[in-house]
Amino acid sequence: MTGNNNDVMDAQGEWTAAEFQEWIDGNMASNADRKRWLLWAARLLKGLPVDPEELLRETVLRVLAGRRTLSRKVPIDVNVFGIMRSIASSWHKRRARRPEISVEDLVGADDEGKTQDPFEVIAIPENAQAASPEQELAFKQEMDAILSLFADREDAQLVIIGRSEGFKGAALAEAAGLDQAQLASVQRLIARRLASYRRDE
Known part of the structure; x- marks a missing residue:
């Protein structure tokens, strides 16, 4: 299993998001390449x-969201x-621990407990009650900028607003008017766009 452009690497560090995106374009774009990766995923x-x-989608999203890193010690495809x-x-x-778990909850589960909240960028700090006017303004500007990323998705905006109010899980789904499967899908969309938003900052 070797990549197309992964032979020359630095001895240390991590592959960047831009390099990863370039690798995706060159190694997952064709039907043949995609079928190969889906075959490995199926196994x-x-x-x-x-x-x-x-x-496959979850793997890519976790890398783009910064929840997984790609070591330069090995090619990107090995990562x-x-x-x-x-x-x-x-x-x-x-x-195995919970045979009754739904597919949605299974896929949405944190891998090995190593999770980074994709909404961290809009989370209200614990001392938000004592936020200064400057902090309040900064938060509003940040929230407005993030909501503008989802001008085409009202459901995503509702999830973001609900999350900023501290809602999670079933409470967040109810606040956004979604079921759990829809919430999981919207959260993946949000994570993907926020990952791009962070890279562009």
């Missing part, structure tokens, strides 16, 4: 009622396969 998911596309294997292993373990 890793054997026994789990999860679409291989979901594992990606390792992350896929780790996520699938986590899902297998979680399923």
Whole structure:
């Protein structure tokens, strides 16, 4: 398993988001390449009622959201396969502990407890009650900028507003008028766009 443009690497550090995106464009764009990755995903998911596309998508999103890093010590495709294997292993373990868990909750579960809240950028600090006028203004400007990213998705805006109010899980879904499956889908969309938003800052 070798990548197309991964042979020359620095001895230390991590592949950047831009390099990862360039790798995706060159290694997951064609039908043949995509089918190859989906085949590996299917093998890793054997026994789990999860679409291989979901594992591949989750892997890419976690890298773009900064929840997983890509070491330059190995090619990007080796990193990606390792992350896929780790996520699938986590899902297998979680399923073994809770056989009744739904597919949505399984896929939305934090891998190995290493999660970074994709809404961290809009989270209100614990001492928000004592925020200065400058901090209040900065928060409003940040929130307005983020909401503008989702001008085409009212459901995403409702989730963001609900999250900024401290809602999570079922309470967040209720506040946004979504079911759990819809919430999971919207959260993935938000995570993807926020990852791009952070890179562009």
